[in-house]
Each structure stands twice: as C-alpha cells, then as structure tokens.
Amino acid sequence: MDIERFEALYLSLEKPLFNTVYRWVWSEQEALDIVQDAFAEVWAVWERIRPDQAKAYVYRTALNKAANHRRRQKLWQWIGLDAESSSKHNPALDLEQKKLQEALKKALDGLSRDHRQVILLARFAEMTYVEIGEMLAIPPGTVASRINKAIQHLRVALKDWQGEWP
C-alpha cells in the first residue's frame, strides 16, 4: 500500500528532519508544522516521484519552508510584532554553558542559507557529502567546501569562547 510506504518514510525521517528544522526555526511547534507541511506536499505528488527520490524531496521541501519561515520571522521581529524565539535549554547546563549555547545559536543564525543547510544536514541528519550533494543538487566537493567555510565562520563568530569551545 502506498500510504503504508509513505507513513514508514515519515516515521524514519521524522526525528532527524525535526531536529534539523528545529535548529533553523528554534520552535518545536513550528518545526513540527514545517515537517508535516513538507510531508503533506510530498503526498500530493507521491505518485509522480520515484521512491529513491522521496527522501531528498522531503528534505528539500522542509528546508525551503524553514528558510521561508525564518525570513518571515526576521521581518516580523524587525517591525516588532514577534518576539524572538528561544531555544530549549538543557536544565543540566550551568550558566556559562547556557551562554555558550546562545552564542552558538546566534552564530548558526548568522550563517548564510547555503552554509547553514550543509551544516545542519551534516550534523543533525548525519548525511554524507554525497547525500547532501544529491539533496541540494550540488557536487560533493562543493558540499565539503561549504562545510569548511561554515566551520570557519562559526570559529570566527565564537573566538571569544576559545578554550571552552573546541
């Protein structure tokens, strides 16, 4: 059954996709909405996409939606109609770690869309260079280059935390 295959795909991708999108929008509810919206869009064209393309299609759709959501969120914040969302704090963290977490979050938010995509897919979806390349329709070499540049950007943004941060 098609619906069973579709739901199996949802169950296998829900967690990594949710974690990836969450690090883009910093809100659990928004992240879940985006993940479900992406799957609903994929279901609408389910019969027209090849099974081996489904995962990439879901990820691409969700990442586009997350980027669009983030852009809207920034606009609302700029005109003062939306409070900045805050990420979930681990209660076990001490004050310094919480500050470092916030600084890392800001550094991630400061990445360009291209750099952020590759970093989040590599870290939270645990994809290889090749998988990320297929997902974004770019060569694996470009993926590696973007990841290196993103890491450099993060290191520069967090130079004040040297010693506490690898």
Next chain:
Amino acid sequence: MTQTPYQQIQDLLPDELFPELDPPAHGLAGLRLRLHPAKESAPFSWFWVLAMVAIVLVWAFGIQFARPKAQLTFSAADRVVLGLDPASNEKPASNQGQLQVGPNYIMIVSLQAEPTPTSP
C-alpha cells in the same frame, strides 16, 4: 567523499549543547489528519446538520399544535365596526368584515350562518 562530516561538526556543536530532541508524540496522527481532513470530519458535520433540521421541525410542529385556538367574542362595539346595528339582529350585507385588532392590525372576519336545527 563517502565519509561523513558529522564527527567534525559534532565537535563544534556538541551533544551537551545541542541534544537530539524527540518530536512531539502526536506527529503521525497530526499528519494523517492533514492528509484526510474531509474523511475525518464529514460524519460529524452531517450529523449536526441533520440534528439541526430535526430540532427545527420538532419546534415548528410543537408551535403549531401547542398554540391555543383563538376564541373571538364579539361585543356590541364590534358590531359597530362591522357595520351592523348593535341593537338589532340584522344580518350583514356581506359575509365578510374587518375588525380592528389593536392599533396596527386588521382582522378579516368571515361570518357564517348558524346551522338551523333540524326537526327530529
């Protein structure tokens, strides 16, 4: 290029600061609802439509049968309005007349001859 960049980035964004989160438990149920909203809600909407129709019908019939029958008692003044002499037993020229009911309403009254008693 088959290697994963995960390890390299995990060192920068460690698990203690970026733990893996579990999505809300109702995820799949929510997705099913999005995919089949009409199927889920249709029985309820038809049920309420039929229930409303039934309530309106019961109310209308109830009003119809519960309403007391109007009983009219004509006084001498009413006979004046109807164009009859209150003191006489004259019959109206027409079997219809108008009776003023309150300041804004006129009731059309049809007069019928009383049945004559038949001799046994």
